[in-house]
Amino acid sequence: MGSHKEREENGGAAAEGQEISAPGSIHGFESLHRLLEANLKPPIFQEVSRLLLGLNCGRPLQRVSLPMAATTLSEAHNFDLQAFCFQADAEFLRQPQIVRVGLIQNSIALPTTAHIADQKNALMQKVKPMIDAAGASGVNILCLQEAWMMPFAFCTREKRWCEFAEPVNGESTQFLQKLAREYNMVIVNPILERDVNHGETIWNTAILIGNHGNIIGIHRKNHIPRVGDFNESTYYMEGNTGHPVFETAYGKIAINICYGRHQPLNWLAFGLNGAEIVFNPSATVGELSEPMWPIEARNAAIANSYFVGSINRVGTEIFPNAFTSGDGKPEHSDFGHFYGSSHFSAPDASCTPSLSRYRDGLMVSDMDLNLCRQSSLIPCCRRENNLDKRNDLAASEQLFCCFIVQESSDIK
């Protein structure tokens, strides 16, 4: 099973350890972690993992096992399933605040030439077993990838892909509301939004669905890429929702959509507004961003004392008409390889290994939210040092307050 074609026939899975020439290949391995594990002697791999993934409460991050209902679904539908547990130290005054969080990554389900209604239906059918596995695993908060209900067609600049846009209470929201109620689960639904009440404006939006199927709120992508084939500014503008943090039944969460991860002030604003978990639903390709992918979210988690869930789609999506992006490159019909690699980062600088670079996947992790405050000593000192370098008075005041609170809790 060496070629790209053979891999496609095998549902996107590579035979581990085999040389392959597919775009985005790392020599047949599904992830860097798995490549290292297969090629390094165990004590060396352990030491390399310590450096790459950090330590949680002084020891390697623990894997947890999931119910058979979940593992059976992952085998039947060929999706990567991994589960971990971020712990925090025991405290005298607070109970642990453990939530189980899930991330779903997927490839498209039908060719981009299929009828739009069929593509959407097939996508819902494709992610359903992963949502069921999350439900069977007791996941409390689940996030899907950016614009999960469509191919990432923004490279083409063709108007017709706007037909995938939906109102906030559209098809995908209704589909997920039912599952949210069934599994008592908060679900983040990132889609291309058509704002039917305001001139049919198109936005890149994450809709937050509560565990009773209620719509808690929305957030619209703050920064739009204008790089490579990411011609997204043809379709929608920078969002108008600021940096909201939503109080859910299981914790305070925010969504920093894709390109927003390159802007440290987005991460900071979500932190100042009280986020305990920030999701980064994305669609990005190897050539442009893969070296940055493991760094940015992890850095944000450390600097802002919260957990981050990073999600990227998988596969190569071929479009019917070749396109260019005004950068002198010859015309082409695909965006390149979306490398998956969804993972969690924690405020104590530890992180999970990544999901597959090729296959659909569900990443699950328990996280004790007490770790946010426990990890915040160092960032607060850093923030205090930065105060006089800032012009942003409001931010400075909040940072100063943060420092004061930390100071007084030290005295206790």
Ligand SMILES: NC(=O)NCCC(=O)O
């Ligand atoms: N969807 C999106 O914003 N992609 C931008 C590419 C990147 O940030 O890596």
